[in-house]
Amino acid sequence: xxxxxxxxxxxxxxxxxxxxHMPVLAQFNYAVYDGTYDTLPDFNAAGMEPIATGQSNVxxxxxxxxxxxxxxxxERDITISASGEYIFSARSDDGSKIYIxxxxxxxNDGLHGATTVTGSINLTPGNYALxxxxxxxxxxxxLEVGYRTDNPDFQPIPPDGVLSHAFVAxxxxxxxxxxxxxxxxxxxxxxxxxxxxxxxxxxxxxxxPSGGPEFTHASVFDPQSETFTxxxxxxxxxFCAGISSLENGVILASGGNPDDSRATAFDPATxxxxxxxxxxxxxxxxxxITLPNGRVFSTFAKSAGNRSEMxxxxxxxxxxxxxxxxQTLVDEQNGINSAPSGTPxxxxxxxxxxxxxxxxxxxxQGGPTQSWHRFDPIGGSVNVxxxxxxxxxxxxxxxxxxxxxxxxxxxxxxDRRSDPPTSVNNVYRVDLNGASPVVTQGAPMNFPRxxxxxxxxxxxxxxxxxxxxxxxxxxxxxSVLPAEIYSPANNSWRIVDSLSVPRxxxxxxxxxxxxxxxxAGGGACGGCSANHxxxxxxxxxxxxxxxxxxxxxxxxxxxxxxVEAGDEIIVPASSDTVAFTMVRLSGTSHxxxxxxxxxPVTSIDNADGTYTLTFPANPNVLLLGNYWLFxxxxxxxxxxxxxxxxxxxxxxxxxxxxxxVYLSDMSWLSEANGWGPAERDFSNGEELANxxxxxxxxxxxxxxxxGAHAYSEISLDLAGQYQxxxxxxxxxxxxDGLCGEIRFxxxxxxxxxxxxxxxxxxxxxxxIDLNVTAANTLTLKVLDGNGATCGDHADWADARLTPVSSxxxxxxxxxxxxxxxxxxADSVQLAELAxxxxxxxxxxxxxxxxxxxxxxxxTPSQADDNxxxxxxxxxxxxxxxYDYNANTVIDGYNFSTANNAPERDPVxxxxxxxxxxxxx
Numbered sequence: 001x002x003x004x005x006x007x008x009x010x011x012x013x014x015x016x017x018x019x020x021h022m023p024v025l026a027q028f029n030y031a032v033y034d035g036t037y038d039t040l041p042d043f044n045a046a047g048m049e050p051i052a053t054g055q056s057n058v059x060x061x062x063x064x065x066x067x068x069x070x071x072x073x074x075e076r077d078i079t080i081s082a083s084g085e086y087i088f089s090a091r092s093d094d095g096s097k098i099y100i101x102x103x104x105x106x107x108n109d110g111l112h113g114a115t116t117v118t119g120s121i122n123l124t125p126g127n128y129a130l131x132x133x134x135x136x137x138x139x140x141x142x143l144e145v146g147y148r149t150d151n152p153d154f155q156p157i158p159p160d161g162v163l164s165h166a167f168v169a170x171x172x173x174x175x176x177x178x179x180x181x182x183x184x185x186x187x188x189x190x191x192x193x194x195x196x197x198x199x200x201x202x203x204x205x206x207x208x209p210s211g212g213p214e215f216t217h218a219s220v221f222d223p224q225s226e227t228f229t230x231x232x233x234x235x236x237x238x239f240c241a242g243i244s245s246l247e248n249g250v251i252l253a254s255g256g257n258p259d260d261s262r263a264t265a266f267d268p269a270t271x272x273x274x275x276x277x278x279x280x281x282x283x284x285x286x287x288x289i290t291l292p293n294g295r296v297f298s299t300f301a302k303s304a305g306n307r308s309e310m311x312x313x314x315x316x317x318x319x320x321x322x323x324x325x326x327q328t329l330v331d332e333q334n335g336i337n338s339a340p341s342g343t344p345x346x347x348x349x350x351x352x353x354x355x356x357x358x359x360x361x362x363x364x365q366g367g368p369t370q371s372w373h374r375f376d377p378i379g380g381s382v383n384v385x386x387x388x389x390x391x392x393x394x395x396x397x398x399x400x401x402x403x404x405x406x407x408x409x410x411x412x413x414x415d416r417r418s419d420p421p422t423s424v425n426n427v428y429r430v431d432l433n434g435a436s437p438v439v440t441q442g443a444p445m446n447f448p449r450x451x452x453x454x455x456x457x458x459x460x461x462x463x464x465x466x467x468x469x470x471x472x473x474x475x476x477x478x479s480v481l482p483a484e485i486y487s488p489a490n491n492s493w494r495i496v497d498s499l500s501v502p503r504x505x506x507x508x509x510x511x512x513x514x515x516x517x518x519x520a521g522g523g524a525c526g527g528c529s530a531n532h533x534x535x536x537x538x539x540x541x542x543x544x545x546x547x548x549x550x551x552x553x554x555x556x557x558x559x560x561x562x563v564e565a566g567d568e569i570i571v572p573a574s575s576d577t578v579a580f581t582m583v584r585l586s587g588t589s590h591x592x593x594x595x596x597x598x599x600p601v602t603s604i605d606n607a608d609g610t611y612t613l614t615f616p617a618n619p620n621v622l623l624l625g626n627y628w629l630f631x632x633x634x635x636x637x638x639x640x641x642x643x644x645x646x647x648x649x650x651x652x653x654x655x656x657x658x659x660x661v662y663l664s665d666m667s668w669l670s671e672a673n674g675w676g677p678a679e680r681d682f683s684n685g686e687e688l689a690n691x692x693x694x695x696x697x698x699x700x701x702x703x704x705x706x707g708a709h710a711y712s713e714i715s716l717d718l719a720g721q722y723q724x725x726x727x728x729x730x731x732x733x734x735x736d737g738l739c740g741e742i743r744f745x746x747x748x749x750x751x752x753x754x755x756x757x758x759x760x761x762x763x764x765x766x767x768i769d770l771n772v773t774a775a776n777t778l779t780l781k782v783l784d785g786n787g788a789t790c791g792d793h794a795d796w797a798d799a800r801l802t803p804v805s806s807x808x809x810x811x812x813x814x815x816x817x818x819x820x821x822x823x824x825a826d827s828v829q830l831a832e833l834a835x836x837x838x839x840x841x842x843x844x845x846x847x848x849x850x851x852x853x854x855x856x857x858x859t860p861s862q863a864d865d866n867x868x869x870x871x872x873x874x875x876x877x878x879x880x881x882y883d884y885n886a887n888t889v890i891d892g893y894n895f896s897t898a899n900n901a902p903e904r905d906p907v908x909x910x911x912x913x914x915x916x917x918x919x920x
Contacts, residue, residue, distance in 0.1 A: 027159040032064045033071040037135045057159035059145045071135040078130045080123045082165035091116040093142040099131040114142045115529035152482040152498045170544035173496040177537045184217040186521035187506045190587030192268040193249040195513035197221045202239035207526040210258040233273045236264045242288035243587035244296045247624040255283030259303040269861040285351040289594040292620045297377045300326040319667045324375040332369035339417040347473045352592045354400035358432040361620040367395040380671030389439040399454035402597035406433035414450040414471035421471045423450040447480045453509035456598035459636035462486040466503030473505040474525040513641040542636045556631040556639040566617035573631045582627040660800040662704045674709040683707035683732045696733040697765045702797040710792035712782040723773045727799035730765045741785035758785035808889035809913030815879040821903035829873040829904040836892040845882040852878045871898040
């Protein structure tokens with residue numbers, strides 16, 4: 001059996017593959033025993049006599065020809081030359097133990113498949129008695145024993161018994177913490193805005209039986225206290241559901257076991273699960289991704305055929321996206337899975353698409369099947385086929401991560417069609433910033449890996465954890481324990497500290513708010529040895545000084561709660577700060593994390609203890625949702641993360657004074673366009689999405705609208721929710737003095753309600769205002785006016801719908817007018833503000849504090865969490881705004897003051913309602 005070793009030389013790791021042991025004097029004494037055991041026997045008991053003895057220079061099963069019902073004991077003295085911690089490892093099938101001077105250091109006893117267990121002991125210079133015990137009952141027989149010190153990987157115990165101690169700085173390799181027992185296998189995990197982690201398994205803690213109750217074991221983990229809060233879902237089995245992190249921090253799980261159409265949202269404020277609208281299709285093993293407009297695109301999935309769909313959190317509704325057809329993925333996956341494999345347990349392809357939002361606003365797909373695409377769920381354009389940029393290669397259960405603006409890293413994976421299927425160490429860098437993706441091969445990883453997890457770090461590097469070399473699921477064979485870090489700047493990899501527990505299929509990993517990394521889970525195969533109901537936290541090298549002490553972090557003061565793309569803010573930070581970065585909070589399952597992205601933030605040192613930050617202006621880059629903002633020093637050490645919510649007011653709050661909704665912000669049932677896609681908020685550019693200029697009619701520039709080209713036809717679902725359609729129409733000013741002649745038509749429920757005369761470059765702008773009350777479908781058409789399609793650039797400028805009015809208000813604003821003692825109060829605070837309807841408290845609002853300055857422990861949501869022991873506090877003494885996402889009637893309210901600092905209590909206030917958050 002081949003083994004991988006690592007030798008330290010001048011603090012540079014050299015990977016050495018050793019297939020043949022060096023000829024040395026046999027030093028291990030061994031004894032072979034015959035017998036059928038369920039646990040290790042007492043080898044000193046009366047009647048226990050070996051059937052064979054001898055000496056060997058290795059500790060493994062090769063010393064005997066028996067393959068069933070036997071036991072082995074290896075003994076020799078070992079010599080320790082340097083004091084320190086020594087970590088021993090035993091991988092065995094069945095049971096094994098390692099003793100040092102009669103002390104059990106590794107206990108891997110019992111009947112099980114190939115399982116790795118580690119243990120550590122502090123030793124001082126001297127000689128010690130080593131004893132390794134092993135038994136095999138039936139089935140496979142495996143025994144691998146090794147040790148390590150500070151070096152990341154285990155090495156065999158040398159035949160001469162002299163154990164070296166490699167001193168490696170934690171500032172070079174980091175450090176994994178102790179193994180943390182978990183209440184279930186963390187098959188899916190997601191960041192919460194307060195720094196905690198949500199995780200879940202299925203109807204059982206270690207398995208996923210189908211056909212059982214609709215239930216999921218779930219918990220919230222606090223990385224600081226290493227404690228758990230139970231949050232089981234009692235109405236939805238979310239095993240292998242798609243996962244997305246929404247704009248407001250809510251976690252959406254859609255689909256699940258078996259082939260489910262349910263969708264569920266987890267509210268971090270109340271730690272509760274909320275049923276959401278069912279999907280149009282049943283979906284299992286399907287990838288989700290959050291789009292620039294806050295909606296969620298649900299792609300290729302089991303039982304959904306070639307169909308995709310999109311979820312709108314604002315309306316709690318799903319709509320089909322027939323233009324984003326998945327047929328090529330279906331065909332290629334079927335071809336991969338039909339390939340014969342003589343390797344038991346080899347992985348099969350299971351639907352999860354490697355996707356990322358591109359700077360143009362569409363969705364890039366780069367695997368795991370051979371052919372790549374661009375999908376346009378928002379714009380409605382047909383798929384762009386990218387061919388097979390890396391050849392006829394599948395990357396099953398590799399990773400994909402957005403590691404910089406418009407840049408995606410593809411790592412590892414396996415191709416079932418290989419014989420035998422093995423993992424690869426391939427790396428591809430994909431640049432999406434141009435008109436077409438540019439793919440270059442990156443430096444290969446040190447280890448081939450499939451079923452690994454990849455995490456973006458605050459310093460812009462990428463951490464890869466776990467996986468195995470043999471491309472097997474529900475199996476720890478070939479597990480890669482050393483993690484490794486990729487530097488995009490240098491296109492290089494370095495090996496860092498080793499996991500204590502293998503992390504393979506159904507494992508997860510996430511960045512934490514303090515810059516550490518959580519790795520957890522694996523298995524879910526009932527009683528199999530690959531089940532891991534535990535987790536481990538990695539402290540990256542940037543958290544240590546060369547002497548092993550903790551590095552001093554930069555400090556980052558309170559930041560605004562919300563920003564938008566292109567915003568500038570001023571933040572206080574320590575003088576050692578040299579850069580700022582942000583990482584989006586995300587969720588992961590099945591080795592895929594589509595919402596994770598790292599972004600650099602431009603900064604200016606104001607030389608007064610503050611820095612001016614400028615956020616990326618492209619909303620397709622700075623996606624909606626929660627991020628952790630970090631300050632970094634010259635060593636790359638990050639501050640503690642500050643939670644920052646990225647919003648888009650043009651989506652969350654319609655800018656029109658009467659609550660109108662722009663057609664460019666809505667889902668379209670269908671779209672056909674003469675040249676290129678129909679554009680949202682741009683004029684037509686004839687080729688790609690967003691390649692046109694601004695919408696301009698007769699010198700007036702419009703921020704919102706649709707740019708089209710004859711012949712164009714766009715249909716929208718009104719669902720009887722709107723009463724007026726309004727727009728300004730004409731030939732875009734980009735055609736002034738040039739060719740172009742067009743006509744406009746509007747159909748309502750299939751009946752023509754408007755037809756214009758011809759427009760040329762000198763035709764005045766025309767305004768239309770149509771009654772669409774109770775209508776279900778609106779269709780906008782642009783026709784050629786003169787028999788030629790030269791330059792037929794049509795603008796539906798300011799195209800919008802006025803909703804049917806409903807009672808109540810969407811927004812309620814509580815404004816403190818006077819505090820109990822405003823001269824002493826440094827802030828306003830209250831414990832609860834409860835809005836009521838029919839005597840019942842309403843607890844479904846998104847609560848924000850516009851322009852406020854709230855500490856992380858007293859956020860606006862805590863004013864509406866039904867817990868008088870928490871509170872909201874604002875140093876700017878501003879207002880609370882409750883957003884119910886739809887007009888809502890309230891008929892009463894009450895509030896509770898906080899339990900300290902009475903000078904901060906409101907004693908006079910104003911409560912107002914608004915339908916649009918503009919007019920109160």
